[in-house]
Amino acid sequence: MTELAPPKFGMGAPIRRLEDARLITGHGRYTADEVPENALAAYVVRSPFAHARFSVGDLGPARSAPGVHLVWTVDDISEMKGLPVIGKGRAIGGAPIVDREIPVLCDTVARYVGDGVAFVVADSLDLAKSAAELIDVDYEALPAVVKCEDALKADAPKVWDDEGQNLSFECERGDKVAADEAFARADKVASLRIVNNRLVCNYMEPRAVVAVYDSAADKWTLTLGSQGVHDMRDNIADAMDVDKNKIRVLTFDVGGGFGTKAFSYREYPLCAKAAKVLGRPVAWICDRTEHFLTDAHGRDNVADAAFALDKDGRILGMKVDLTANMGAYLSQFGPFIPWLGMSMTTGVYDVQAAYIRCDNVFTHTVPVDAYRGAGRPEAAYLVERLADEAARVCGLSP
Secondary structure (H helix, E strand, C coil): CCCCCCCCCCCCCCCCCCCHHHHHCCCCCCHHHHCCCCCEEEEEEECCCCCEEEEECCCHHHHCCCCEEEEECHHHHCCCCCECCCCCCCCHHHCCCCCCEECCCCCCEECCCCCEEEEEEECCHHHHHHHHCCCCEEEEECCCCCCHHHCCCCCCCCCCHHHCCCEEEEEEEECHHHHHHHHHCCCEEEEEEEEEEEECCCCCCCCEEEEEEECCCCEEEEEECCCCHHHHHHHHHHHHCCCHHHEEEECCCCCCCCCHHHCCCCHHHHHHHHHHHHCCCEEEECCHHHHHHHCCEEEEEEEEEEEEECCCCCEEEEEEEEEEEEECCECCCCCHHHHHHHCCCCCCCCCCCEEEEEEEEECCCCCEECCCCCCHHHHHHHHHHHHHHHHHHHCCCC
């Protein structure tokens, strides 16, 4: 028999890693390594409340504090837009999606713990933090809803008062009539509730950005960990309302991304604007606590799922009623993630008819977006758990 050697390229081929020696000997090139000596340090003042109305008092003491170069609130960045929402599911019947972009800084209401209230740039991070303590922010704590299964209750606090409810949009996939008919003739039904809990990714290097402005060329260079520099450039330009060709984004070693570094965040346009205003590089380096409070979280949905089964355990139909937590705002691909997962909810099984619907809801929590599979792991987990339950109902081995 002739032995087949694996090809040089393709499935089964050995992969020669080129980066290991550099990384394990301390020669990695991460964003924090790219901070120039003359860079200023940025710090974001964040809400300690999940939901609060606030007002900012006299900024004079903070602006005159040692080493401080600027202190901004929303009034100082009026030309900036919210961070763009790019990926969306399809609402049932073409209904409009309640689209709430993440603001660069909040205007009078904070909607999750960590929401941005003010921005400080100083000679060092310690000086910026000290100045931030001099900013007089008067918070009026308001009721909050944090669990997605509570968001649509009649007495749930509203994330957006002008909407009257916490629903962003409803979406559906499959054939409801066919699924109903399958359940009507089922010999047995297997059902269960699946809670797919909220997650924080916790990468090796937390997010960071170094913004440099070239006044002669009227262009910016932003160094940051990303999962794609072109989309990042476009999204930052959109928030700043400038031509995307004026922005160059560089990514060296990422230090872990897992989906969460694919998105633009408020610190990027803030540092870019500050670098232009101050004529010096501005760096924001996230610490671990900020990462947990501010970077897009993953998953956070609850599903009631069921299989309609015949007497032999064959799957006649499937129904899933899903509630997906969007957080306080819609993140870049956030509303697309449940929609994507719904497309593969039947998994590898021979499901004759299926109907899946989803309520995408707002809560007073960090916005949710793509994380480690972007909706697909949630769907796979659900259908496999449901298949196990179907085996128990039918007296079969899983």
